[in-house]
Amino acid sequence: MNQITDLNDLRIFVEVVERGSFTAAAHALGSQTSKLSRRVRALEEELGVRLLNRTSRSLSLTEIGRRFHQHCLALVAESKAAKDIVDQTRSKPQGTIRISCPVGLLSSGITPMIAQYIQDNPEVQVLIDATNRRVDVVEEGLDFAIRVRLPPLESTDLAVRQLGLSSQILVASPNLAARHPAPTALQSLEAWPTLAMANSGERFVWNLVGAEGNATSWTHQPRLASDDLASLRIAAMNGIGVALLPRELVDADIRSGQLVHLLPGLATEPGLVHAIFASRRGMVPAVRHLLDALVAGFEKLNSKW
CATH class of the missing domain: 3.40.190.10 (Periplasmic binding protein-like II)
Incomplete structure (x- = not known):
């Protein structure tokens, strides 16, 4: 016996049995009686057995049809459950x-x-x-x-x-800022210790943009370089050096006074x-x-x- 490829035929068979007639099943499925009859007949031919006893007035299951119907009920129920899972996933976040x-x-x-x-x-x-x-x-x-x-x-x-x-800004701890004159330009951080994101080239450059769009850059040698922003933030808060960090990462620290925003007119170009x-x-x-x-x-x- 070849594998049944169209599960709709099983659903039609179940519907005919449950409704008691091809006419009632056709009405429930929005189809034609003759079409349903042909589909069930094709299913029987594919299986090589008769599933239904048909007369002009009644419809009944053969013995093999009764056993086959029980398995079809389980398949139809599983297919409905599978569709329900998809429908639920499409209807609300889960x-x-x-x-x-x-x-x-x-x-x-x-x-x-x-x-x-x-x-x-x-x-x-x-x-x-x-x-x-x-x-x-x-x-x-x-x-x-x-x-x-x-x-x-x-x-x-x-x-x-x-x-x-997301843009990055320059920050330092209040203690570190208190030990140096307030910077007026990027280059005036020459005497300040710095922190930086690690890179393979080990050349550390800050490229910033002013409020008027004027670009400025500065090459520095950091005391600490790391590819972990959280570590750089902690180091900055502990006064190890000036750091260029995402504004959203240090906003709460600036508001609480744990960090000071240096050169507020400068920031990286927004990513x-x-x-x-x-x-x-x-x-x-x-x-x-x-x-x-x-x-x-x-x-x-x-x-x-």
Whole structure:
């Protein structure tokens, strides 16, 4: 016996048996009686057995038809349950979301946004791959990856959604600031100890932009270099040196007085924080609503400055 490929035939068979006639089943399914009769006859031919005893006035199951019907009922119930799971996932946020995000971005405000989203949506689980490597969204089975790049964004076959802007500012501890004259330009930090993001070339340059759009840069030799923004923040708070850190990472520290904002007229050119994903088609509510929450979170952050 060949494998049955069209499960709709099983559903039709169940419907005919449950309704007691081809006419009633056709009415329930919105189809034609003759079409249903042909489908059941084709099913019997495929199986090589007779499932129904037909007369002009009645319809009854054969013995093999009765046993076959019991299994068909289970299959139809399972298919309905499978569809219900999809329908529920499409109707409200639930299920597992897999994302990738650079470590620095997580420290710079994204983690609280995701935590709030999870709190608001208790049926959602978020799995985060915190990594600075470039990930392959499709190959690694991710719902989306978060990146930050200076504009314009590189062209890609993937879908892109902008989440917000992120710029970096100069900060230092109040104790360190008290030991030096207030800086008036980037170059006046010459006598200050500095911190920096680690890089393979070991050449450390701060490239900043003024309020009028004028660019300035300064090469320095940091006392501490690390690729972990959280470590640089702690070092800055402990007076080890001046750090160039994301504004959203140190905003609360500046407000509480644990850090001082130096040269407030200067900042890095804003980077575009964006999510990349395979396609907008078929995106489940949990993923779409998380992206909406991230956009709203960045709007709230960016509105402070």
